[in-house]
Amino acid sequence: MTDGAKVWGLHLLVLAAVFAAQFLLPPYHATNLARIMVLAVFAMGYNIAFGYTGLLSLGHALFFAAGMYGMGLPVWHLEWVSVPALIAGLLAGGVMAGAVGVLALRTAGVSFMIVTLMFAQAGYLTLLYLNSWTGGDEGFVVASAARQAFGFSLATDTPRFTAAFVLFAAGLLACLWLVRSPFGRVMVAMRENEERSRMLGYDPFRVKLVALILSGLYAGLAGAAYGMLFGYVGASFATIQYSILPMLYVLLGGAGTVLGPFLGALLMFYLIDITSNYTDAYLFVVGAALVGLVLFAPKGILGTLRERAWRWLP
Amino acid sequence: MLRVEGITAGYGPVTILRELSFHAQAGQVTCIMGRNGAGKSTLLKAIMGQVPVQSGQITLNGVPVHLLPAHKVPGQGIAYVPQGRRLFGPLTVAENIEVGLLTRNKGPRTRDFVLDLFPRLRERLDQVASTLSGGEQQMLAIARALCLEPSVLLLDEPSEGLQPSMIALIRDTVLRLRDTGLATVLVEQRVDTVLRMADRVAFMAHGRVEVDVPREGLTPESTLFQKFVGV
Numbered sequence: 239m240t241d242g243a244k245v246w247g248l249h250l251l252v253l254a255a256v257f258a259a260q261f262l263l264p265p266y267h268a269t270n271l272a273r274i275m276v277l278a279v280f281a282m283g284y285n286i287a288f289g290y291t292g293l294l295s296l297g298h299a300l301f302f303a304a305g306m307y308g309m310g311l312p313v314w315h316l317e318w319v320s321v322p323a324l325i326a327g328l329l330a331g332g333v334m335a336g337a338v339g340v341l342a343l344r345t346a347g348v349s350f351m352i353v354t355l356m357f358a359q360a361g362y363l364t365l366l367y368l369n370s371w372t373g374g375d376e377g378f379v380v381a382s383a384a385r386q387a388f389g390f391s392l393a394t395d396t397p398r399f400t401a402a403f404v405l406f407a408a409g410l411l412a413c414l415w416l417v418r419s420p421f422g423r424v425m426v427a428m429r430e431n432e433e434r435s436r437m438l439g440y441d442p443f444r445v446k447l448v449a450l451i452l453s454g455l456y457a458g459l460a461g462a463a464y465g466m467l468f469g470y471v472g473a474s475f476a477t478i479q480y481s482i483l484p485m486l487y488v489l490l491g492g493a494g495t496v497l498g499p500f501l502g503a504l505l506m507f508y509l510i511d512i513t514s515n516y517t518d519a520y521l522f523v524v525g526a527a528l529v530g531l532v533l534f535a536p537k538g539i540l541g542t543l544r545e546r547a548w549r550w551l552p
Numbered sequence: 553m554l555r556v557e558g559i560t561a562g563y564g565p566v567t568i569l570r571e572l573s574f575h576a577q578a579g580q581v582t583c584i585m586g587r588n589g590a591g592k593s594t595l596l597k598a599i600m601g602q603v604p605v606q607s608g609q610i611t612l613n614g615v616p617v618h619l620l621p622a623h624k625v626p627g628q629g630i631a632y633v634p635q636g637r638r639l640f641g642p643l644t645v646a647e648n649i650e651v652g653l654l655t656r657n658k659g660p661r662t663r664d665f666v667l668d669l670f671p672r673l674r675e676r677l678d679q680v681a682s683t684l685s686g687g688e689q690q691m692l693a694i695a696r697a698l699c700l701e702p703s704v705l706l707l708d709e710p711s712e713g714l715q716p717s718m719i720a721l722i723r724d725t726v727l728r729l730r731d732t733g734l735a736t737v738l739v740e741q742r743v744d745t746v747l748r749m750a751d752r753v754a755f756m757a758h759g760r761v762e763v764d765v766p767r768e769g770l771t772p773e774s775t776l777f778q779k780f781v782g783v
Contacts, residue, residue, distance in 0.1 A: 241678075420650060420651075420654050423643060423647050423650055423651050423654075424651060424654065426640060426642060426643055426647075427640045427643065427651045430640045430641060430642065430643075431638050431640060433602070433638075434634070434638045434639075434640070435651075436602075436622050436623045437600055437602070437622070437626060437632050437634070438626060438651065438652055438655050438696070438697075438700070439623055439624070439625075439626035439627050439655035439656060439700065440623055440655055441621075441623045442623070494642075549680070
């Protein structure tokens with residue numbers, strides 16, 4: 239079997255397994271899986287910036303929140319319906335990433351991380367400050383009239399799972415196509431050696447900006463979908479926690495692997511879900527898990543698997 | 553062809569090249585020799601726009617290139633293989649070549665040309681670059697640079713750390729490229745390699761080209777080697 243066949247076979251198998259899970263899992267876990275799929279799309283976006291292009295950002299909560307509010311505010315104030323609102327959320331994430339990138343990409347490394355964190359914090363504080371428009375700290379509920387798509391209510395289990403799956407499948411396949419495309423190679427080249435890439439004629443600023451915008455589109459779409467499918471938009475999604483979570487998902491699953499963000503989101507979600515049933519100090523357990531990861535599999539689960547066995551894994 | 557005229561360049565307040573002049577002709581291999589710190593690598597970096605030129609000018613076929621941002625210099629037809637090769641380690645041989653081809657929209661004809669130059673790379677297209685031997689990595693670094701279809705090729709100590717058979721292979725390749733009309737600028741410390749490859753030899757010291765002579769007349773015992781390289 240060729241490597242290309244293995245790659246497509248594995249990813250289609252994962253998609254088939256995830257789709258079938260809705261028929262096998264109890265409703266609680268099926269809803270969790272829908273949530274995980276949306277968060278995995280967010281993490282896929284983070285992976286494009288960090289895992290493939292080497293941009294360590296602490297500002298992705300801003301892109302997620304831009305998508306969420308880009309969807310939610312037109313629904314709340316202008317009574318938009320689901321599809322146009324989701325498109326608005328997608329575009330809001332991309333535009334926000336482009337605007338931040340134009341400024342933040344003049345820095346690199348730790349400075350880039352701090353500048354993106356600063357922008358995210360400014361965005362969070364802006365949401366609180368404009369509370370008459372944004373709902374402030376309390377946020378707002380997305381009207382159920384707007385949560386209809388193609389005759390189905392996205393507030394009910396099966397349509398919600400299906401919508402999350404369509405989003406996840408599209409995100410995964412688009413990501414797979416991207417990283418195997420010529421531009422995907424250039425992103426990796428930029429991550430590996432920016433100066434060498436420049437000496438081959440690539441403009442690092444432009445390549446990284448495009449990668450960040452693609453990342454922002456993913457984050458924006460995930461934010462919009464999260465608000466639409468689970469019915470709530472709030473400033474808590476703009477806090478630093480939502481910049482750190484996709485990073486953890488990616489690190490756990492394997493930075494620079496297409497399936498890593500989903501695997502990381504799945505494991506981290508349930509690690510938190512299960513441990514929080516037993517202790518309020520569940521973040522301590524998460525921290526311990528990450529220490530173990532750094533010690534025994536610093537490239538993440540799929541990164542380690544690729545290093546040791548499946549070299550063809552994209 | 554490539555003309556460097558009276559350039560002064562350096563890193564911040566530290567001046568490395570001082571009113572340096574130099575030229576490279578099509579169909580010639582010009583070797584640059586000098587002791588450590590003479591400014592050989594800095595000269596190549598200045599040509600590529602990696603080190604800012606404070607005065608003087610660099611032109612390629614009369615077109616100034618020293619004012620361009622670094623990423624636009626390769627587009628003018630100057631390719632650079634730095635010391636230490638610096639491949640994209642996780643990418644395969646084929647992908648490294650693809651990254652080289654994309655920047656100037658070169659296609660299968662260029663790809664075949666570079667793989668014909670280095671048949672060993674054709675056998676290892678799916679191998680990850682970081683797992684190649686030192687000689688193969690050097691071949692790939694040169695192949696990737698040639699994907700730009702340059703008119704000038706800058707090579708910074710390509711024989712460093714390689715076994716004699718690999719050095720001979722790379723030397724033969726450079727000579728074949730010279731015969732196609734490529735202008736090659738080669739920073740090299742090995743006298744025997746220089747005597748076999750060079751059409752001209754420029755000896756550098758203190759940030760200047762002090763002596764620029766044809767290879768004819770140079771022998772391993774020439775005092776120029778002793779004076780400028782210390783061998």
